[in-house]
Structures are given as structure tokens and as C-alpha cells.
Amino acid sequence: MSFDTLVFYMFAAVAVLSAISVITVRNPVHAALFLVLAFVSSAGIWLLLEAEFLAITLVLVYVGAVMVLFLFVVMMLDINIAKLREGFWRWFPFGVTLAIVMVIQMVAVVGNRPAMETGVAITKHAANHSNTKELGRVIYTDYVYPFELAAIVLLVAIIAAIALTLRHRKDAKSQDVAQQVMVKKADRIRVIPMPSGYQEVSGYKEASGQEKT
């Protein structure tokens, strides 16, 4: 077994184990951290495949940015684990049976045969081969169509996110300048006709009369 293979199996084992931990640990923060570990091991596998740019992007974008945001969200949410686990054991035998059947089927197809070959020659590049340059060359030429489509998918994601979360608050106070300018006298001032009788103000007159004397 070459050193490459050994490193591959190590990364692969860590990736699989941490992926299993993501869905089995009780604490959601731990689950998020295990997901980080799974990403880092996948990045390691990509490095082995000479995809250095992708490996670094995975670490920078997913581990550095996405997962940190994710951790914030997880910490802010009040997750009731007991309620999430409700009905878990009821469906557990069903799920396990299904998983075992699938594993047996996969082994039947893949297991008892010689290793599957890809039939494609894989070339190793020199250490100074620029993976980034190579990627940049094809992504804007040969793969420009799916690249543009990916951009449209992101645009749709933005539109969808705004459409689903933007709420016009009814209790928010704001000025409508147009309405302020268009205001008429009648909107603001109300003339109330008051009865003016001598008797009703007689008390006042007496009081003022006393003052004079």
C-alpha cells in the first residue's frame, strides 16, 4: 500500500465517521462541529486528487464562512432534543431493516468482484502545475454554459429568500412625503360650531365682575 492510499483511507475514515456523528450526537453544536471535520477531511481528499483550489475553497467558504454562520444559528435556536427524538425508536427497526437490505444489495453488486476499474487513464502532474489556472481556463471557456446557469440558480436563490422572508411590518412608522405635501387644510383642521349663549357663561361674568370691584 502506497503512502497516498494510506492517507486516502485515513481521510475517508475520518470523513465517514464524522458524517455519522453529525446525525447521531445529541448536541446540535457538536453536530455542526463534526460537519466541519467532515468538510476538512473531504478537503484533504481533494488535495490528494490534485484539486488544490477546490480544497482551499471548501475550507475557506464552507468551514470558514458557512459553518460559522450555521453555528450562530444553531446556538440561537432553542432546540428541544426530546421532541426531535420523539418516534425515533418506533421507526428505528424499520430504518435498520431497510439499511441492511440496501447494504446487502450493494455488496451483492459490488462485493464479490474484482476491483472496479475506471477505464480512464489518470495523469499525474508535476508539483508546480497550477490547478487554479487550469480551472480558470476551462470554467470561462468550455464550461461557460453551466457556469452561467449556476449564476442564475444563485439569483433565483436570492429572489426566493427575499420573497419568503420579507414582511412589510404594519406597525412600523414611516413618513410618506407625498402625502405630507398633498395635505389640505380640511384634513388637519376641524371647525366645530360651538353654541355661544349668555346664560352658560354667566358665572364667568360674575367672577370677573367681582374682580373689578
Place this chain on the structure above:
Amino acid sequence: MDYLATLSPLYAEIFLLVMACTILIVDLFVTSLGKTPTYLLVQITLFGCAFLTVSTYQPGIVHLFNNMFVDDLMSDVLKLLSYLSMSMVLVYSRTYLMVRGLFTGEFMVLLLFSLLGMMVMISASHFLSLYMGLELLALSLYAMVALQRDSAISTEAAMKYFILGALASGLLLYGISMLYGATGTLEVNAVSDVIARGAADKNLLVFGLVFVVAGLAFKLGVVPFHMWVPDVYHGAPTAVTLLISSAPKLAVFAFVMRILVEGLQPLLVHWSGMLIILAVLSMAVGNIVAIAQTNLKRMLAYSTIAHMGFLLLGIISGGLDGYGSAMFYAVVYVLMSLGSFGMIMLLSREGFEADNLNDFKGLNQRSPWLAFMTLLLMFSMAGVPPTVGFYAKFSVLQAAVSAGYISLAVIAILFSLIGAFYYLRIVKLMYFDAPESHATISVQPGSGLLISINGLALLALGMLPGSLMSICAVAVKQSLLLP
């Protein structure tokens, strides 16, 4: 040749993208509740796309972008039908959405983007562009299902759709990565060539194929990958249900044709066996479970599952007859589905959904014309002559019998007979039961006219199916280079 001129098969897509972005901005300045300017712009866009698709027609098969994009007769026909059904969706759903406060600019823009996704799927000849188109369509649909934010049932439906959809995309991608590993290419035609040469590992291919078929089955909504269909159809606002059950079925049909029939043709023996199981299970579960439903949207969801089983039967039969009849079936299904969900929206009003079977009781006394249109739609769904549903089923069965799948054809007929029960039950409710409410039905002139055209078209196509059938047959023949 001028570079822009070489892009001519892509003009419709580019136009749609530009217009969708323009409408997104224009809509900010439209404040009226009816959104009439936005609505008209969207309809003009759809018409413009149709014009561009027709005017840039080139005979033969044109590939662009390193064989990632393909333009052939099948893609042109399916695109034109998609524009038409999107336009019909808008006419049917306008009033319905308006009274519910959902007729927003975002709805129309997402609708256009979902159409763009379908167009990409329809004319993709590379696994990467196929997948991107699928995701564009799916993402727009997830958002549209969730658009009614204050309804718990819609949110639940959107959540289920999103999670199961993501799972299916994962399965599909895993399968595609296996195929890539085996063949070293993602181009549909090149994959087919490599497999035909015998240069690829058979086990790896079959292993990948299982996942690809599972992913496709989910997107088609066939048993045992159908769990999302009833919940999403029931939970989504009816206008979105109408959208999901119409044009995307054409896109998924193209998707299946591109992947299985064009790309994995040499593995026919493997995938046709899988499809037989999926088709039989779908027809059984769809038709039998639909009987137990009291909600019309759920019932139509199960009926969709059964219809998709029938569609697969056409693809299994293979050859010009099989693929042609499958395409014909997809087109007819879309037409029937548009009418049925359109009818639910027509009978609904503010604060009331006509999605229960009891809401159709005595419809004949309330509105004989709408009852007659529903009768035509249900007869067509059940496959009663002289409606086109009969001819669609008949041509698929004919293809199956001539391909030697006689037992499969017998099973399909048996389940269709079972299925006829629940369609005819609606006819019985309309004509022989007393109405539960006597509220007047106010029909908008636009959607009223459209439902009449839709219903009568089913009748007319049933009597004269020749032209549509020959269009489908020629399209499939030219695209797949069949003898």
C-alpha cells in the same frame, strides 16, 4: 460565422433570462393589486419566446457549448408546449391568486425562472447542464410552494418537497459521478459511445445506473419514490399545484429521454427491468389509493402517479412507437392536468377552496357548462372515448403489445379500469347528486373561455389525434435518429 449568429438556437433562453430580470425590476414600480403591467409583460415574454423558438428553427440537430446544449425538433416542440402551458397557468391562476394576495411579482418571476430551468433540461445533452436545469426548476418550485407563508400546510409541503428533492438530487449526482468514473465523460452521446465500445466497467455502470434511475423516479413521482407527490399537491396553493403538474412533466420526460434513451441506451436491458417495476407499482398504488381520497387535489396527485406509470410504459416499449406515444401521453396529460386544476380554481372563491369531492355535488344544476367541461376532463383522464385520453392510453398500449410486453399491457388495462371508478365518481356527483351549496359561481371571462377551449380541445384531439401524434413521432424520430 458571426458568434452571435451561432448562438441562435439559444435566443429564446437568452430572451427569457433578460426579460425575467427586467420584469423583476419593472415590478417594483407596479403598485396596483392586479399587477396588470407585469402580467402583460410576462405573457408578452412567453409569446416572444415562442416566436424566437419558431423563427430560429433549424432542421437537424445543433450542438452548442461543447455539446452541452442541443437543439433538435423534440426540444423545440416540448419548449413550445411549455410556453403554452405556462401561459395557461397564468390565465387560470390570476384571479385565484389575486383574492389570496399571492399574485405578486415574485410569483411571476419565479414562474419564468422555472420555465428557464425546464428549457435548459429539455435541450441539455451533458449531465452537468441537465443537472443545472433540474436544480433551477426545482429551486423555483420549492419557493413557489412555500409562497403562502402563513399557511401551515403549505409550509409543511414545501419542507417535505425541499428535503426529499435534495435527497433525490443527491442520489442522482451520486449515480452521475459513478457514470463519470466509469466512462470518463459527462457528455450524453460520448457516454453512450464509451459504453457501446465496452470500454467501461459494467458493474460500476450498473451501480451508477441504479442511483440515476432512483433520482429520475423521484422527479417523475413514481412508486416507491412518490411520497412527496400527494402532500405537495395538496399543500401547495392550487395555482402552484397546477404549475407543478403541467409543464415540468414535459421537462422530466425530456430528461428521462436524454439520460436513459440517449445516454444509457447500451444499458437498456438493465434499466428497462427497473422501469417495469416502477411502472407497475405506480399504476397499482396510484389507481388504488386514489379511490380512498376525499380531497380532489390529493386524488389528482395519485392519479398523476398512475399516469406517470403509463408514461414509463411507453418508454419501456421503446422504438419509434413507444417513445412517440410516451411523448404524446405526456402532452395529453399536461393538457388534462391544466384543465382539472384550472377547474378547481374556477370554482374556488375568496376564502373557499373547491378541492373537496363534495364541492362538485350537483354542479350540473349550478352551472351545466362547467359540469360538461369537468365531464370531458374526467372522461379524458379515465380514458373514455372519444376523448383524447383514450387515444393516448391506446397508443401506449399498442406500442407495448407490439414490443412484446403483453402481460404488462394487460396489467395496465386492469389498473386503468380500477382508476376509471374514481374519475366517474366525480361525474356521478355532478349529475346525480343534489348540490350542497347554492353559491353563485362567478367565472372570469378569460379563464372561462380558456377552460372551454381546454375541454373542447380534449374532445377535438380525441377525434382527430393524427396531427399531434405525427408531430410527436417525427420529433422523436429526428432527435433520436431512429430509423
